[in-house]
Amino acid sequence: MFPGTNCEHDVAYALQEQGATAELVWHTSEDLSGFDGVVLPGGFAHGDYLRTGAIARFSPIMEEVARMAAGGRPVLGICNGFQILCEAGMLSGALMKNRDRSFLCRPVHLRVESTNSILTREARVGQVIQIPLNSYEGNYVAPAAGDQVILRYCGADGEVDDESNPNGSVDAIAGMANAAGNVAGLMPHPERAIESVLGSDDGALLIGSFVASLQPA
Amino acid sequence: MSALHRQLGMTDAEYATVRAILAREPAPPELAMYSVMWSEHCSYKSSRVHLGRFPSEAPWVVVGPGENAGVIDLGDGWLAAIRIESHNHPSYVEPYQGAATGVGGMLRDIFTMGARPIALWDAIRFGPLDDPEAGAKNAYLFDGVVKGIAGYGNAVGVPTVGGEVEFDDCYTHNPLVNVMCLGIMQAEQLQLGSPGQVGDIGVLLGASTGRDGIGGASILASASFEPGSEEKRPSVQVGDPFEEKKLIEACLELYDKGLVTGVQDLGAAGLSCATSEPPSRAGVGMDVDLDAVHLREAGMTAAEILMSESQERMLAFVEPANVDKVLAIASRWEIESAVIGSVTDSSLLRVYHQGEKVVEIPAASLTEDAPKLHRDISQPGWLAELWDAAPVAGSRPTNDETLLALLDDPALGDPSVVYQQYDHMLFLNTLVGPGSDGSLLRLRGTDKALAGTVDGNGRLCYLDPRRGSERLVYEAALNVAVTGARPRALVDNLNFGNPEHPEVMWQFTESIEGISVACEALGIPVVGGNVSFYNEGGGSNIHPTPVVGVLGLADPVPRTAPGLNRAEAGMEVWVLGDFDTIDLAGSAAQRVSWHVLAGRPVQPDADLARRLTEVAATLAHLVPVLHDVSAGGLAVAIAEIAIKSGVGATIEEERWDHLFGEAPHRLVAVTPSGGPVETVAAGLGIATRRIGTMGGDRLDIGGSNTELATAKAVWQSAIGSRL
Numbered sequence: 001m002f003p004g005t006n007c008e009h010d011v012a013y014a015l016q017e018q019g020a021t022a023e024l025v026w027h028t029s030e031d032l033s034g035f036d037g038v039v040l041p042g043g044f045a046h047g048d049y050l051r052t053g054a055i056a057r058f059s060p061i062m063e064e065v066a067r068m069a070a071g072g073r074p075v076l077g078i079c080n081g082f083q084i085l086c087e088a089g090m091l092s093g094a095l096m097k098n099r100d101r102s103f104l105c106r107p108v109h110l111r112v113e114s115t116n117s118i119l120t121r122e123a124r125v126g127q128v129i130q131i132p133l134n135s136y137e138g139n140y141v142a143p144a145a146g147d148q149v150i151l152r153y154c155g156a157d158g159e160v161d162d163e164s165n166p167n168g169s170v171d172a173i174a175g176m177a178n179a180a181g182n183v184a185g186l187m188p189h190p191e192r193a194i195e196s197v198l199g200s201d202d203g204a205l206l207i208g209s210f211v212a213s214l215q216p217a
Numbered sequence: 218m219s220a221l222h223r224q225l226g227m228t229d230a231e232y233a234t235v236r237a238i239l240a241r242e243p244a245p246p247e248l249a250m251y252s253v254m255w256s257e258h259c260s261y262k263s264s265r266v267h268l269g270r271f272p273s274e275a276p277w278v279v280v281g282p283g284e285n286a287g288v289i290d291l292g293d294g295w296l297a298a299i300r301i302e303s304h305n306h307p308s309y310v311e312p313y314q315g316a317a318t319g320v321g322g323m324l325r326d327i328f329t330m331g332a333r334p335i336a337l338w339d340a341i342r343f344g345p346l347d348d349p350e351a352g353a354k355n356a357y358l359f360d361g362v363v364k365g366i367a368g369y370g371n372a373v374g375v376p377t378v379g380g381e382v383e384f385d386d387c388y389t390h391n392p393l394v395n396v397m398c399l400g401i402m403q404a405e406q407l408q409l410g411s412p413g414q415v416g417d418i419g420v421l422l423g424a425s426t427g428r429d430g431i432g433g434a435s436i437l438a439s440a441s442f443e444p445g446s447e448e449k450r451p452s453v454q455v456g457d458p459f460e461e462k463k464l465i466e467a468c469l470e471l472y473d474k475g476l477v478t479g480v481q482d483l484g485a486a487g488l489s490c491a492t493s494e495p496p497s498r499a500g501v502g503m504d505v506d507l508d509a510v511h512l513r514e515a516g517m518t519a520a521e522i523l524m525s526e527s528q529e530r531m532l533a534f535v536e537p538a539n540v541d542k543v544l545a546i547a548s549r550w551e552i553e554s555a556v557i558g559s560v561t562d563s564s565l566l567r568v569y570h571q572g573e574k575v576v577e578i579p580a581a582s583l584t585e586d587a588p589k590l591h592r593d594i595s596q597p598g599w600l601a602e603l604w605d606a607a608p609v610a611g612s613r614p615t616n617d618e619t620l621l622a623l624l625d626d627p628a629l630g631d632p633s634v635v636y637q638q639y640d641h642m643l644f645l646n647t648l649v650g651p652g653s654d655g656s657l658l659r660l661r662g663t664d665k666a667l668a669g670t671v672d673g674n675g676r677l678c679y680l681d682p683r684r685g686s687e688r689l690v691y692e693a694a695l696n697v698a699v700t701g702a703r704p705r706a707l708v709d710n711l712n713f714g715n716p717e718h719p720e721v722m723w724q725f726t727e728s729i730e731g732i733s734v735a736c737e738a739l740g741i742p743v744v745g746g747n748v749s750f751y752n753e754g755g756g757s758n759i760h761p762t763p764v765v766g767v768l769g770l771a772d773p774v775p776r777t778a779p780g781l782n783r784a785e786a787g788m789e790v791w792v793l794g795d796f797d798t799i800d801l802a803g804s805a806a807q808r809v810s811w812h813v814l815a816g817r818p819v820q821p822d823a824d825l826a827r828r829l830t831e832v833a834a835t836l837a838h839l840v841p842v843l844h845d846v847s848a849g850g851l852a853v854a855i856a857e858i859a860i861k862s863g864v865g866a867t868i869e870e871e872r873w874d875h876l877f878g879e880a881p882h883r884l885v886a887v888t889p890s891g892g893p894v895e896t897v898a899a900g901l902g903i904a905t906r907r908i909g910t911m912g913g914d915r916l917d918i919g920g921s922n923t924e925l926a927t928a929k930a931v932w933q934s935a936i937g938s939r940l
Contacts (some may be wrong), residue, residue, distance in 0.1 A: 003551050004459050006374025010645050026549075043370045047459030103367045134640050136371075192642050197659075197777070217263045 002027040002045035002056050007191065011041040011078065012193035017181040020117040020203060020211045027059040037074035037118075038065050040081025042134070042189060052080060052095060052137050053087035062088055074118040074213040075183045079135055082175075082185030091176050091185050093142030095135075099168025104135040107199060108166050108188060115174040117177035118213035119184040119206050120150045128158045129202035133166055138187040140169035140176075151175030151186055172206050182213075221245060225252035225390045231588060238582050246568065246575045249520035250583060253486035254493065257750055260587035263716040264748040267726055270733050270767050271743035278742050285326040285410060285482065286400070287744025289706045292768060293663045294404050298332040301397040301671070301708040301766045303749040307453045308394040312361025316341075316394050317369035317456035318430075321528050323398040324375060325482035328465050329531070330512050331408035331472050332400025335644055336658055339366055339380040339396050340671040340764045344389025346627055346939035351389045356940050358392050360862040366396070366455075367638040372458035373465070377639035378647055379435045379656035380671055382936075383628045387675065390754025395710040395747075397671050397766040398633040401660065406472050412495035412503065412560045413478025413534040419492070419503065419558040420543055422466045423530040426488070427513030430454035433714025460552065461528040467550035468510045468531060471890070476539045476546070479618045483530040488581065489523045491532040492558065493566055497581035505558035509571040519570040533558065548645045558657040589670060590716075597720035603680060608801035608816030616852070617921035621931055623858060623877070629805060630935020648700075649778050652861075654845045657771065666747045666778075668769035669701035673712075674848075675760030676803040677818050682724040684818050685803070686731030688881045691826040692847055694739050695884065698833035699843040702769030709738055709746040709765050714758025724761035732763065738823035739830060741767065783841035784887040786863035786912040790855065791894045792846075793905050794829050795822070798880035803875050805848045806877040821881045828901040829882050836897050842887035852876040852886045855909075859916055860929045868909035871919035887911060 001008045001024055012022040025032065025043075032038065037204070045056035056062070062084075069075045069090050077085035085091045095106075098104055107130050112123040151174040155164040165172045167187075175186030193203030222232040225248060235243050235251050243251065257263060273281040279296055280288035286300035304319025311843035318335060341362055344355040370377045375398070471477050481491045488510070496503045507522050517525075533544050540556060547554035558759045561567075566583070568576035568696065579586075613619070623629055636651035648666060655670040672693040678685035694704040709732060714721040736743055752759040771778075800806050802816030837843050842862075845852045851870065859866045868875060886894050898905045917922045 003463050004372070006372075006462065010643065012647060029792075043374060044459060044462075047372070047457070049459070102364075103371055103640075105640050105642065106633075106637050115518065131641055134371075134642065189642075192645060195645075198642070198645060199812060 001025065001041065002059055004045050004047050005041055005043035007042035007078065007189065011039050011056055011058045011191045014194045014207050015115060017194055018211045020214060025061065027054065027061045028063060030060050032064045032068060036216060038068055040077040040084055042079030042081060045080055045084060050070045053084035056084045057088040066090060069183045072180065074210055076210050077185035078120060078189055078191065079187055082187055083137065085183065085185045085211050086157060090183050091178060095137045096139040096141050097137050097141050104166055105134045106132065108133045109154050109156050109164065110188060111158050111160065113152055114150045115146060117150045117181040117184045118210050119175065119186065120209060122209040122212060123205055126158065128154060129205060130200045131190055131193045131203050133188045135187055138167040140173040148177050148179060149173050150177050204210065221455055222248055225249060226256060227252050231255055238586060239578060244575060246519040247578055249524050250489040250576065253489050253524050254583040255587045258488065259486050261748055262588045262590050263592050263750060265589050266591055267729055270729050270734060272736050273743050275592055275740065275742040278744060282743065282745050285329045287706060287708060288330060288407065289744065291660065291665060295660060295663065296402050296404050296407060296668060297768060298327050298330040298400040298402065299706060299708055299768050300326045300745050301395060301710045301853065302747045302803035303710050303712060304396065305391060305749055305752055308362050309358065311453045312358045313365040313368065314453055314455050316362040316365030318454045318528055319394055319396050320366055320369040320482045321456045321458065321461050323396045324373065324461060324465065325484060325531065327400035328468055329408065329482045330400065331406040333401040333469060334375045334398050334400045335646065336669065337370055337377040337396060337594065338669055338671045338766065339377060340384065340673055341387045342382065342383045342393040345384045346388060348389065355364050355389060360408065360940065362392065362394055363635050363638055368580045369456050369458045371640040373462045374643060376641045376643040376647065377657065379651045379669060381673065382632055382635055385675060385760065387759045388456055391752045391759050393712050393762060395671065395764045397708065399667065399669055399768065408472055410479050410498060411479040412499050412501060415501055415560050415562045415831045416537065417478055417534045417560045418537055418540050418556055420533045420535050420540065421510060421530060421557045422467065422533055422547055423552050424457060424460050424527055425511045425513040425553060426522055426525050426527045428517065428521060428525065431521055431524045431593055436487065454526050454528050456528050457621055463550045463552045464529055464531060467547055467552055470546055471533065471543060475534055476543050477533045479534040481532045483532060485526065487523065487525045487729040493580050493583040495534065496560060496566065497584045500564060502561040502563040502565040502580050503558055504561055505568045507568060509555050509557045511553050511555050517576045519568065526574045569608065582799045592716055592722045593719040594726055595719040596720045596723050603815050604817040606815035609807055609811050612838050614810050616873060616876060616919045617923055619806055619810060619877055620852050620856060620918060620921060620923060621928065622837045623805055623853050624928055624932040625935050626805060626809050627936045627939055629849050629853060631933045634936045649780065653781060655700045657700040657702065659774055664773040666702065666771040666774035668697035668700040668771060669766065670696035670726050671764055671766045672696065673762050673764035675762035676808065676814055678728060678763060679760035679814060680803045680816065681803045681818050682727040683731040684820055686763050688736040688821045689763060689765050690732055690735030691821055691881055692845060693765050694741065694830045695833055695845040697767050698771030698830045699837055699845055700771065700835035701775035701834060702771035703834050704739060704741045704767050704830065706744045706767045707741045707765055708744060708767045709763055711746065711748045712752050712759065712762040712764065713750055714753045718758065721758055728761055728763045732765065734823065738827055779837050779841060779843040781842060781844060781858050782861040784864055786864050788887045788911045789890055789907055790866060790868065790890065790909040790911060791888065791905055791907050792851065792883060792904055793832065793886060793894065793898050794883040795825060795880060796875065796883065796906055799874045799878045801874065801878050802879040804850065804877065804879040807852065819880060825882050828903055831899050832898050832903050833884055836886060836894065839893045840886050840888040844885045846885060848879065850879050851876040851883065855918060856916055856928055858885065858887060859925055860932055864911050864912035865915045865925045866911050867917040868919060870908050878921055
């Protein structure tokens with residue numbers, strides 16, 4: 001977590017609910033030995049007064065995150081964490097301001113495009129899930145990237161069109177992975193959808209995939 | 218050039234009092250401190266003598282009015298802290314920063330008490346968006362305020378889980394921005410604004426001190442707007458939610474480790490308030506070294522440093538042995554800190570700047586000797602005529618026309634264009650979120666949940682401030698009850714006009730009486746509040762607009778709380794409560810169809826309100842839909858359920874006055890046949906009537922025949938189409 005991160009307790013709770021042990025690590029730490037994987041949670045790292053993630057990528061911990069990614073360990077970025085992974089070059093693309101220039105907090109439907117990632121390995125291609133979005137800079141921009149696209153915004157019926165694209169993302173891309181599938185990022189918040197009493201438990205599928213990807217170091 | 222005290226917003230009489238206290242001429246920095254601390258905003262000088270009327274006691278009250286926030290006991294070792302405050306004038310001068318810093322100030326009041334802020338509500342009021350002359354300005358203010366609340370609340374990481382939006386001509390020159398914040402804490406984390414022991418060290422934490430917000434309390438919040446208000450823009454503070462987020466985490470860690478003996482946030486009146494209030498509460502004094510204060514800009518005078526309202530600052534009182542630990546924790550959270558003074562046994566506030574003593578005054582004189590005014594009170598002469606007038610004259614529009622006109626009204630239409638800009642889900646507690654009567658947040662680790670709502674109705678209170686205010690409390694209580702909670706505490710934000718007008722003071726005292734009567738009837742203690750006077754512009758006062766926030770406790774939490782979207786085809790539609798009284802005075806239908814404000818709102822029934830609230834809190838555990846009937850009346854209440862559930866309704870009530878009147882004490886329940894409505898209601902003597910059935914794709918309300926899709930489209934675009 002970085003100064004300005006604010007979803008860290010929610011993510012830790014969701015990981016624990018899915019059977020993992022989670023610990024918060026401050027951004028100045030330079031040692032992640034003993035951890036099997038990393039989640040960069042949402043929020044406003046370092047205030048995000050510049051381009052999102054532009055300062056966070058230089059936080060000391062990011063070298064260690066890059067080392068874990070290179071070593072094949074699961075690395076997941078949610079919302080601001082996704083922005084940071086893109087900024088740090090661990091995922092391709094960038095996140096711009098929403099098409100409507102407004103912050104947007106509401107549930108969105110997502111279609112699983114690829115299961116070749118630590119985030120989607122327990123889902124099936126074409127599966128439609130509902131998870132809340134919560135961002136001002138969620139408009140993904142990049143050339144389309146084959147099976148590195150893991151999630152797209154869609155309607156309740158799984159149809160991808162302009163109307164179901166909440167923020168103007170290119171090709172309605174909501175989540176990406178690297179080629180190896182061990183680094184993944186998405187704008188919506190799966191940790192906010194792990195219990196039906198909160199509106200949806202579809203996020204448990206994604207968080208559960210991440211937890212299932214953890215192997216003892 | 219006028220005398221310094223007048224430039225600072227002080228009267229000649231107040232200046233004479235200062236001279237008498239000091240037995241000499243006050244130095245400029247001393248006068249600066251008195252001017253902000255004795256301002257209307259900080260001293261409540263016009264209102265203080267009236268606020269004692271509020272009932273404020275209950276067995277579960279831990280901290281009542283007068284502290285930074287009210288605190289109640291939730292059981293299981295948990296406490297809730299709650300507070301409401303206005304940021305009306307700053308939001309008119311600079312809507313984004315005005316609203317943003319309103320949120321920031323609220324949060325500090327909550328974590329000053331030791332609680333983690335977990336939810337915000339906002340009640341915002343503007344002039345009409347489609348006004349031919351002022352529409353563009355009103356829309357600019359509306360958009361700026363919403364974006365300011367979103368920008369600050371989302372980034373600082375506290376969800377905005379509910380609120381209300383209203384539009385009326387009277388707010389064109391003076392919008393209202395009221396924010397309520399809820400925090401929770403374990404009982405042992407409670408902090409009180411004490412200065413600790415003599416010898417304790419004052420550590421200033423957080424942002425540096427600059428020239429922003431100088432005189433915010435005295436010059437901006439305690440005076441009326443005249444042409445040229447933009448010159449007051451430097452008096453608005455600038456918010457930094459990132460700094461606040463770090464400050465919250467640092468303070469909570471300091472409390473957790475037991476490293477502070479007292480803490481005070483720097484809000485209105487800045488250092489003047491933070492260095493005088495805690496010592497004066499304890500009858501001690503403080504020495505302050507302004508040269509130690511970390512400044513944003515060079516060359517600030519002592520008066521400027523003392524009056525600055527720079528945001529995101531806290532003053533912690535720390536035992537000398539713990540100072541290094543406190544500074545280390547501040548450093549870890551990447552916030553600045555400075556040792557700026559110490560608590561003395563002198564009862565004097567002494568301030569040093571550039572090696573010289575620039576202030577030496579009795580600390581308590583800033584608070585306890587503040588003026589208390591008994592302003593003139595008289596009932597407005599124009600009221601009798603309004604009471605005699607018929608609320609609506611001539612023939613009624615059709616049910617169809619009226620319903621669509623109401624759904625197209627921005628105050629009644631879909632507010633999601635507002636709340637989708639707010640993070641309302643953080644912390645994974647939001648069981649019932651914005652767009653509902655009340656919001657419901659689970660309290661993890663217990664089987665309980667907290668419900669909250671904010672409610673105001675300026676039109677009703679204009680026509681009868683006592684009845685209007687009393688009804689407001691009953692409505693707010695119902696709004697939390699329909700989530701399954703019982704009301705436990707109330708905070709009030711009293712937005713009124715110029716207190717120098719006797720009729721405004723009459724509205725004010727009548728409103729206090731109405732709120733008090735209702736709270737007594739329901740057994741709800743008033744645990745805090747805020748008074749905002751001088752809300753006037755364009756030559757007239759705003760409607761008297763008290764806004765009440767009610768906190769409820771659901772114990773246990775309903776397995777599935779009622780939702781407006783949970784009606785299904787075949788379910789029965791019931792009305793509970795009073796379905797005989799007709800009241801069109803101040804109603805939305807009166808405004809939308811006749812553009813008038815006339816008549817006298819009916820007197821509410823306190824005993825009925827109490828029983829209906831109890832029935833609602835019980836039924837909420839048993840039925841899928843439970844909805845308070847308020848603005849727009851029965852027809853709009855049912856239309857909202859149908860639209861959100863995506864299923865039509867057939868309602869066998871044709872009488873226009875009953876469909877669109879807004880008499881108090883009514884609920885709509887939707888339930889499968891054989892549901893518990895009659896039994897539960899009969900147990901408390903509440904009348905029930907089955908009035909229809911859900912189903913189909915039309916809204917057939919009293920013979921009207923609107924397609925549900927049409928009604929939904931109109932409702933959804935009510936705000937958006939006017940921006």
